[in-house]
Amino acid sequence: MAEARAAAKAPMDGVRDWYDGVTFREAIAAGLFDTDSCMALGISMDGFEVGRQRGCEGWPIVATVISVNLGERVNNVAQIIPVVTPGPRQPVDVESFLHPIAEELDEMAKGIDGIKVAGRDSTSTLHAYALQFTTDMPGGDKLLNAKGHNGQCPGRFREFFGVRVKKRHYYPTVDPFPPKRMRFSIQRFATRLRTAHSIAKDAEEGEAARREGKSIAAVDALAIKSGIKGYSLFLSPSPEDRLRYPNRGYFSKIGPAALPYDTMHLVLSNVTQRLWALFSGEFGVIGTTPEPYILPRTTVTAIGREIEAGRATEPSTQARSIRDINVHYRSYKASDWMFFLLSVGEVVLGNRLPEEVLVAFMYLCKAARQMFRPSGLSKVELTTVESHIKKICRASTSKSTLGVLSASMYAAMCLSPC
Secondary structure, three states, X not given: OHHHHHHHHOOOOOEOOHHHOHHHHHHHHOOOOOOOOEEEEEEEEOOEEEOOOOOEEEOEEEEEEOOOOHHHOOOHHHXXXXXXXXXXXXXXXXXXXXXXXXXXXXXXXXXEEEEEOOOOXXXXXXXXXXXXXXXXXXXXXXXXXXXXXXXXXXXXXXXXOOEEEOOEEEOOOEOOOOOOOEOOOOOOOOOOEOOHHHHHHHHHHHHHHHHOOOOHHHHHHHHHHHOEOOOEOOOEOOHHHHHHOOOOOHHHHHHHHHOOOOHHHHHHHHHHHHHHHHHHOOOOOOOOOOOOOOOOHHHHHXXXXXXXXXXXXXXXXXXXOOOOHHHHHHHOOHHHHHXXXXXXXXXXXXXXXXXXHHHHHHHHHHHHHHHOOOOOEOHHHHHHHHHHHHHHHHHHOOOOOOOOOOHHHHHHHHHOOO
16 A cells, blocks of 8 residues: 555556556545555456356455555455345345445444554554446446436436437437537547536436426436436435445545446447447448448358358367357357457458448557556557547548447447546
8 A cells, every 4th residue: 555655646657557547546635545554445246147048147246455466456365255146136226235335334434443464563543445346337337326328328427418319319429400519529528527426416306306206207307318317325325325324425536436437348348349230230221321331241251251260270268259250249258359359350351341441440459459458558558549549439420431320339439538
């Protein structure tokens, strides 16, 4: 912790570990972690199925002590499992399992006296703060009690509103309806950032409508518009929960950064999969005529066969990612999409897509090569990643390339902070 506090006070030069992030630096500035006997925690949750088909589903919730050296974080002593939900399906009310955790976090934020620390003669007061909750995108929406991609304003970090067309929300840079105003700029991001205060305000509006006895449709309409369905135990607690856990006010200082997007699922399982759905024609025709980026069925079939033909030449650990994408793309995992993005995609698509579409795809490949690697990123490399993401966003909104993208892909690319 002493090393982390020192690093947080030095000028920022890239991201190598948790203590390089803005979240920890702002926590230091807010007066948290004011001694070396403070602890930083990361809490993660996700679902798993016991059995290959229709197995019992449980959600383990794991607290990790991240204020220890990297090699020690994966040891049992730094991994605490407070809860595993019992199943048989995912929990309907996640917060009912989180209240005991909230109670302990409240106690640790207040401070525990009389702790003996190795190498010190006197006792110390231990404080512990949870810096972030690591989940996939649906899990994060559950914790925030957000509407998610079904909302008109789905982003956790920016107040950006979509345009509803039939049953979906789209996010064009220019409003498709008269007077066709510019909605936002990819380069400047002239949209307001969400804060803990603004999220709490949206949550209170929904809860107030519920208390007033308004119809379910009216309450749901508010949630769709704001993207927030109601109170959240950690991000926008109810008045009762604020009184129950008075020492957890530091979450309001961290704000939505306590629920960051999962980059792996965001880019690989969401964006890359949607791109393939567009290229292969599985997504369907967006405009009045087939777009030039939609490949003929014969080409898609040939690409699948070419990928599968390479299975015999690869180690068994990689062979799973080299299946016929035309047949199996719906069951591709994040690791499979990463292999496609970094090794396969540019080869099989190189001479088959229109030039401007291939250039847009390569921006994503170049950004992924920087993001998905074990080492950290320097300030220059972070700027390069951001530049590539902005370029694919700009290219993806051009009428001459990918046209109007689906809400899930476009919101993922444009609403999450780089």
